[in-house]
Amino acid sequence: MTLQVYNSYSRQKEVFEPITPGLVGMYVCGPTVSGESHLGHARPYITFDVVYRYLQHLGYKVRYVRNITDAGHFEEEGREAVDKISTKAVLEKLEPMELVTKYTNLFRWAMKQFNNLEPSIEPTATGHIVEQIEMIKTIMTEGYAYEANGSVYFDVKKYAANYPYGKLSGRVMDDMLETTRDLDGQEEKRNKADFALWKAAPPNHIMRWASPWGEGFPGWHIECSAMSSKYLGSEFDIHGGGMDLQFPHHESEIAQSTICHHGKLMARYWLHNNMITINGKKMGKSYNNVIKLTELFSGNHPMLEKAYHPMTIRFAILQTQYRSTFDFSNEALQAAERGLKRLWEAYEALGKLMEPETAQPAADAELDGRVRKLMAEFDAFMNDDFNTAKVLANMFELVPIINGLKDKHVPMSDLGPGTLGLLQQKMALWLETIFGLKMATEADNALFGGVMELLIGLRKEARSKKDFATSDRIRNGLGALGIQLKDEKDGGVSWGV
C-alpha cells in the first residue's frame, strides 16, 4: 500500500517516491502579508499541514518550507506598477516593515489556532533579495531575460521555444502570444506573456533595493524559485499551493528554475488545493466576499450567524477532499461543528474503556471484523491522494460502536483480543497526530474539575432524595454557563462545555 498523489503537472495520480529515499522536500506558497488572512487561506495551510503530518507518519524526514511574501507585487500589471504593500503602508501611515510584521504575526497566530505545525523553514522574500538578484543574473546570462529601463523581464517566447511553457496550467503558448497585439502600455516587454523578474522602483516607491539594474524590487515569482532551490535544492519532491496559483505563478516559477538549473524540473509533484467558495463564488478580495479569520473566530461579520471554533473549520476542511471546492455556509459549518462534537465525545469515551482481563475470542466476529476493517481502511483512503473525507466517514461508522460499548449495549466481549486497544491507538493517532485535531477542554484543569465533581456530587445526592428542584437548579445553572450535564446509563454523569 503506497501513497499516491494527484500530480497537477501530469494530470494523474502517481505513486509517491521521494528523490532521496526517506527524505522529502516540500515547498508550499505562503501568504502575501499585505493584509489579514481570510478563510480562503485556511485551506492550503490546513491541507498541507495534514500532508506534512502524514508524510512524517509514514516515516519520512520532511523539510517543509513555506514562505512569507512580504515584498510588493504588482497590483495590476498592464496599468501602473504599484507595490501593493507600499500603497497600503501609505494609507495606514506605517512603515512597510511594520505593516508586514503585523500581518505576519497575525497569520502565525491564526496558524496556531488551527493547530498547524510550524514549517521547518519560513523564509521571507525581503530576507532573500540577494538570492533573487543572483538568480535573475543567471537567467540573463543564460539569455532568457532582458533589461528595459531598469526592469528585467523573462523572455517567455524564447523559453517556450525550448521548454514546455504552459504544461502545468494547460495553456497554449500561441494563444497567449496572440493577445499581444491589442495590448498597450507594455512597451517594455517584448511579448505580453513576458513577466517581470525585477521592477524598477518609481521615485515614490518605498520598498526598494539596489541591484545591477538600478533601485527596484523583485518580481512576484522569483522569490519562490530562489528560496525553494536554496533550501530544498534544484530538484525537490513536492510543490504545493492553491489552484489559483497554477498560472501564472507556478508556471513562471518552473520557467525561472528550469533555466537556472539547466533543464531540471524544479519539483516532481505539484499539488494544488481547490478553493473555498461562498455562495458558489471564490472567496477573494476582488469579489468583496472575504471573511477574515479573526471575524470567523469571533462571529463578527454580517454573514456569520455565530462564531466558529478554529477546529470546526479544520474539521470542515478535512471533510472535503482537498481537490474539491468547499462551499462555505453557516449551515455547513454548523453541521461540521455538531459532527465534530459527536465524534470527539465518542473519542474521549473510547479512551476510558478497558479491555476485559481475560482474552476471549470475539463473541461477535462480524462486528470485530468490521471494526478492524474500518480502521485498516484509514491508511488506504489516505494513501489515495489524502482522502481525509473518507477516513472521517469511517470514523463516524465507528462512533455508534464506541458509544454502544460505553453504554454497554454492546458487550466488550463482542470484540476480539486487542481490538479495543488498537481502536484506541488508531483513533488517537489519526485524530490528533495526523489530522491535528485538538479540543481544549476544561476537564484538563484539575481545579475546575474538582469543582465540577463537587457540584455533580451534590446533584446526585439531591436526585437520590428525589429533590429534583435542587438537581435541576444545578443542571440548569450550569447550562446557563454553557456547561452541559449528561446522565449516563450506568448512573455516572459526564459534562462538557
Add this chain to the structure above:
RNA sequence: GGUACCGUGGCCGAGUGAUUAGGCAGAGCUCUGCAAAAGCUCGUACAGCGGUUUGAAUCCGCUCGGUACCUCCA
C-alpha cells in the same frame, strides 16, 4: 473569446461500471424523574436528452446551468 473543471437526496459532501458512503437537519421508537446525550429505524439522490454496455451517478455525444484560470489572488 480561449483553456480547464464541475452539476449527487433540505444543506455540506464521498464516490469513475454492478456496494447502504458519511455528516448535519427532519420523522418515529428505546433508555430516562425530566432534559440532554446516546442507541435503533426511516430518505433509494446523482442537471436534461440520447448513446455504449448484461449493467452507468460513474464511459461517449449533445443541451442547459455554474465555477475557476487567462490580471493580484490560497
